Amino acid sequence: MHGSPSPTFTPVIRSAGLSGALVTFGDALSEPANRAALAFAAALEAAGIDGVEECAPSLVSVFVRFDPLHLGFDRLAELMSRLLAQQDWHAAPLPDGRRLIRVPTVYGTELAPQLEEAAQAAGMDIDAAVKSLSTARVRVQTIGFAPGQPYLGLLPDAWDIPRQTTLTRAVPEGALVVAIRQLVLFSVSSPTGWRHVGQTALRLFRPESDTPFFLRPGDEVIFEPVTRETFERLKSDPDGGARIEPIS
Structure with missing residues (x-):
């Protein structure tokens, strides 16, 4: 139930309503999936993408709230995909300030x-x-x-x-x-x-x-x-x- 995620698990970006997106790092709770969610949320917030209003990590996902009048979902997904490709988020350092x-x-x-x-x-x-x-x-x-x-x-x-x-x-x-x-x-x-x-x-x-x-x-x-x-x-x-x- 709570083991390490499959090494082949690829983060998934989904639409969540008109002004939300969900980035998922695992299909079950694990330390690497939670680490990925925390690290990616901090990195996305630090990226300062115009139109992104909130980055909220959960157990294995990050909910991203955006302003659809300034940033479309497709464009946001493209920018997040680029950020996801920069490193293995399951092994990323945890955010500073903890x-x-x-x-x-x-x-x-x-x-x-x-x-x-x-x-x-x-x-x-x-x-x-x-x-x-x-x-x-x-x-x-x-x-x-x-x-x-x-x-x-x-x-x-x-x-x-x-x-x-x-x-x-x-x-x-x-x-x-x-x-x-x-x-x-x-x-x-x-x-x-x-x-x-x-x-x-x-x-x-x-x-x-x-x-x-x-x-x-x-x-x-x-x-x-x-x-x-x-x-x-x-x-x-x-x-x-x-x-x-x-x-x-």
């Missing part, structure tokens, strides 16, 4: 009640599960579903566990959930079919700020374990005790 963010996280307890269930699904005991999750350095692959909400991965193969067959009615803001080798950190309280394994005090969506999303695609995150007492002290901090380091 950050490593260490986020204090309570694993288990009544704050994150599905840790044991998730651990069993991954074939681990609780201690091994916490060690695996808390030492994984995961990339923000995309922001989606809710404002500022990151999808992070990829986790080790053992975490290729399915979603639940029923929904959890709601997890709180700051909930860390797991499924299909990914983590999602919730920016708002929401129902989910993913298992709630950790809880943070990090506020991801800040509409009053000039930069309302705390995390950006390409950032890397480590969810470091803390005690319940430490978590309670951090709740008054919008950053939830997160520490930010530049990635050189």
